Amino acid sequence: MKFFNSLAALAVLGATAVVHVASAATLDDVMKKGFIQCGVSQGLPGFSNPDEKGNWTGIDIDVCRAVAAAVFGDANQVKYTPLSAKVRFTALQSGEIDILSRNTTWTLTRDTSLGLNFAGVNYYDGQGFMVPKKLGVKSAKELDGAAVCTNLGTTTELNMSDYFAANKMKYTPVVFEKADEVVAAYDAGRCDVYTTDRSGLAAQRLKMKDPDAHTVLPETISKEPLGPVVRHGDDQWLDIVKWTLFAMVEAEEQGITSKNVDDKLKSDNPATKRLLGVEGDMGEKLGLSNKWIYNIVKQVGNYGESFDKHVGPNTPLKLTRGVNALWNKGGLMYPMPIR
Amino acid sequence: MNNPDPALFGSAPPKPSIWNDPFYRSLFFQFSAFVVVVLLGKYLFDNTTENMARQGIASGFGFMGSVSGFDVTSSLVEYNASSTYGQAFLVGLLNTLLVSAVSIFLATMIGFVIGIARLSSNWLIAKMATVYIEVLRNIPLLLQIFFWYFAVLRPLPSPRQSLDMFDIAFINNRGLYLPSPVFGDLAIWVLIALVVAIVAIVFLTRWAKRKQDETGETFPLFLTSVGLLIGLPLLALVVTGFPVHWEMPVLQGFNFRGGLTLIPEFVALTLALSTYTAAFIAEVVRAGIQAVPKGQTEAANALGLRSGVILRQVIIPQAMRVIIPPLTNQYLNLTKNSSLAAAIAYPDLVLIFAGTVLMQTGQAVEIIFITMAVYLLISLSIALFMNWYNKRMMLVER
Numbered sequence: 001m002k003f004f005n006s007l008a009a010l011a012v013l014g015a016t017a018v019v020h021v022a023s024a025a026t027l028d029d030v031m032k033k034g035f036i037q038c039g040v041s042q043g044l045p046g047f048s049n050p051d052e053k054g055n056w057t058g059i060d061i062d063v064c065r066a067v068a069a070a071v072f073g074d075a076n077q078v079k080y081t082p083l084s085a086k087v088r089f090t091a092l093q094s095g096e097i098d099i100l101s102r103n104t105t106w107t108l109t110r111d112t113s114l115g116l117n118f119a120g121v122n123y124y125d126g127q128g129f130m131v132p133k134k135l136g137v138k139s140a141k142e143l144d145g146a147a148v149c150t151n152l153g154t155t156t157e158l159n160m161s162d163y164f165a166a167n168k169m170k171y172t173p174v175v176f177e178k179a180d181e182v183v184a185a186y187d188a189g190r191c192d193v194y195t196t197d198r199s200g201l202a203a204q205r206l207k208m209k210d211p212d213a214h215t216v217l218p219e220t221i222s223k224e225p226l227g228p229v230v231r232h233g234d235d236q237w238l239d240i241v242k243w244t245l246f247a248m249v250e251a252e253e254q255g256i257t258s259k260n261v262d263d264k265l266k267s268d269n270p271a272t273k274r275l276l277g278v279e280g281d282m283g284e285k286l287g288l289s290n291k292w293i294y295n296i297v298k299q300v301g302n303y304g305e306s307f308d309k310h311v312g313p314n315t316p317l318k319l320t321r322g323v324n325a326l327w328n329k330g331g332l333m334y335p336m337p338i339r
Numbered sequence: 340m341n342n343p344d345p346a347l348f349g350s351a352p353p354k355p356s357i358w359n360d361p362f363y364r365s366l367f368f369q370f371s372a373f374v375v376v377v378l379l380g381k382y383l384f385d386n387t388t389e390n391m392a393r394q395g396i397a398s399g400f401g402f403m404g405s406v407s408g409f410d411v412t413s414s415l416v417e418y419n420a421s422s423t424y425g426q427a428f429l430v431g432l433l434n435t436l437l438v439s440a441v442s443i444f445l446a447t448m449i450g451f452v453i454g455i456a457r458l459s460s461n462w463l464i465a466k467m468a469t470v471y472i473e474v475l476r477n478i479p480l481l482l483q484i485f486f487w488y489f490a491v492l493r494p495l496p497s498p499r500q501s502l503d504m505f506d507i508a509f510i511n512n513r514g515l516y517l518p519s520p521v522f523g524d525l526a527i528w529v530l531i532a533l534v535v536a537i538v539a540i541v542f543l544t545r546w547a548k549r550k551q552d553e554t555g556e557t558f559p560l561f562l563t564s565v566g567l568l569i570g571l572p573l574l575a576l577v578v579t580g581f582p583v584h585w586e587m588p589v590l591q592g593f594n595f596r597g598g599l600t601l602i603p604e605f606v607a608l609t610l611a612l613s614t615y616t617a618a619f620i621a622e623v624v625r626a627g628i629q630a631v632p633k634g635q636t637e638a639a640n641a642l643g644l645r646s647g648v649i650l651r652q653v654i655i656p657q658a659m660r661v662i663i664p665p666l667t668n669q670y671l672n673l674t675k676n677s678s679l680a681a682a683i684a685y686p687d688l689v690l691i692f693a694g695t696v697l698m699q700t701g702q703a704v705e706i707i708f709i710t711m712a713v714y715l716l717i718s719l720s721i722a723l724f725m726n727w728y729n730k731r732m733m734l735v736e737r
Binding site: 085086089090093109110112113114115143144145146147149152153154157158161162165171172173174175176177178181184185188189190192231232233 | 394408495592682690695700703
């Protein structure tokens with residue numbers, strides 16, 4: 001009665017066995033497979049975008065690279081999964097990726113009922129409106145009756161609904177699944193307005209036929225803190241990503257850059273010694289090597305370097321530090337003490 | 340069971356053991372297969388819920404009653420940002436049904452014309468139909484949707500330079516703006532007149548067919564029907580003193596307000612779906628017509644019937660029996676293909692429900708399940724209707 005035995009075995013399996021989508025210890029999984037799977041955008045210049053050679057670059061990419069540098073001592077141990085806004089959380093929930101670093105806004109709903117944890121903020125943004133200059137609009141308050149193009153599945157859709165309702169204005173939303181189609185439709189004149197995060201407007205405008213024919217209106221209608229996301233239920237992995245972000249900002253605050261980090265190893269400053277692992281065991285507390293911050297700064301750079309390289313005034317995006325400056329320079333970047 | 344009389348055959352055949360009895364044996368295997376499927380389903384369900392609970396992901400269908408907080412481009416029912424996710428679902432569903440129904444109608448019309456044209460004895464018409472079919476059915480539908488979307492969009496002017504058609508209708512890159520009728524109280528009589536006209540046509544058709552069967556005389560059915568369909572409601576309008584006025588679209592600020600709006604996404608999707616599916620339907624129609632033996636045409640010719648009558652009265656009725664089953668497939672394909680709408684921002688079920696609602700609530704499992712169930716239900720309904728129609732058209736065998 002072999003058949004009965006196998007049937008019974010199957011029944012027991014079905015009733016009791018549970019396949020875990022991803023084991024709780026992401027660090028162990030990552031160490032075992034030898035790389036970090038990082039969920040990124042489908043191409044947003046300055047944040048996560050493939051260059052001519054197919055290498056991903058951007059400040060969101062640098063977060064993944066920094067985590068890889070901290071974990072493996074090699075920033076290149078990362079594989080990227082381009083995700084649309086619609087599928088990004090499902091990819092993280094199902095264990096397909098280890099980190100989601102994809103200009104994602106931190107909200108209460110996402111942090112709770114989606115089963116996710118935000119590890120911090122690597123860019124403080126806000127939603128803005130872009131219009132063609134020839135429309136002659138000077139303020140978002142003049143947009144009554146406008147058609148507005150935007151992306152599917154973003155906080156943007158809800159913010160603009162709130163904004164237009166609060167100002168008693170009517171509008172027509174035109175919602176696309178992919179960012180490239182939003183740009184194409186706006187460029188073709190389907191909409192009067194293109195709305196997304198201000199940094200996104202600066203990036204997407206580069207894809208338009210005539211980038212100078214458009215202007216961003218002065219109003220910022222929402223807070224959009226963008227940052228990396230991990231799964232619920234793995235505190236160690238959350239700590240690693242969170243403190244990697246802090247380490248990059250702390251390095252900038254202490255003036256440690258990828259150029260001078262080797263000199264700084266000989267520094268007498270106890271804070272710098274602790275940071276670079278010359279003294280203390282900050283890395284071990286996270287389950288990493290004590291050289292973790294040295295590796296991050298040496299291979300990826302500090303937060304300011306990353307910002308200037310990808311989105312700063314000397315890049316096509318021409319974004320200023322603004323609220324993303326260090327806390328002691330009038331911004332919001334305030335790393336928790338590494339001690 | 341009428342077992343043979345044991346008296347005739349000496350002794351009854353030995354009763355097989357239950358294990359060897361084909362009846363019990365098949366029962367056992369079917370029951371086992373059923374149990375395996377049920378257990379597998381339970382296993383998948385438990386596994387999913389367990390994993391979701393462990394990660395603290397919300398589940399259940401309670402979200403359908405929560406406020407949605409987003410707006411949609413166009414809707415057949417009342418909807419705004421303070422409506423619920425359930426209402427957003429309804430908006431998406433109705434938009435999917437609308438674009439499918441309109442496209443199925445147009446695809447059938449175009450498909451029949453092209454299919455018949457392909458068999459035309461006119462070389463130019465036949466070749467043009469062939470080119471149409473080969474080009475359209477061999478280019479991916481998504482590309483055709485993009486083509487129509489941007490082909491419709493790019494050449495059109497902005498709202499302030501709208502193309503003006505007699506101050507009644509306006510075309511710009513935001514859509515086609517038409518006056519919408521506003522009905523007064525007495526307008527119900529116009530509707531009644533229309534229903535009366537349709538009922539009258541149904542009875543007239545039956546009467547005309549019986550008369551032709553009995554006497555051989557034909558009745559100008561088509562013209563009479565058109566007359567009834569237009570005449571009766573018009574008469575009702577005149578008698579009740581025109582209880583209808585038109586709400587005109589008016590240019591105000593960025594765009595026209597009031598009246599009816601046909602958004603470019605709808606136009607592009609309908610064009611793409613109907614021309615694409617029409618290419619397949621044309622081939623189905625051609626196959627159906629060619630399946631009718633040539634002798635039928637020759638016999639009809641010999642009777643002295645004109646070619647139009649031969650096509651309508653002899654060929655098509657017989658061809659329909661071959662055409663309907665594959666035609667059903669094409670209708671199902673079209674309905675499912677309408678889910679590509681999300682690419683060009685047409686607010687269908689996939690874009691609104693499996694898109695925005697999924698994103699805002701994060702309840703992927705429930706929402707994808709509902710969406711799949713809805714497409715299954717729509718497809719099964721179409722198949723059911725077409726099967727009924729097929730039965731009606733089937734050859735009555737004597």
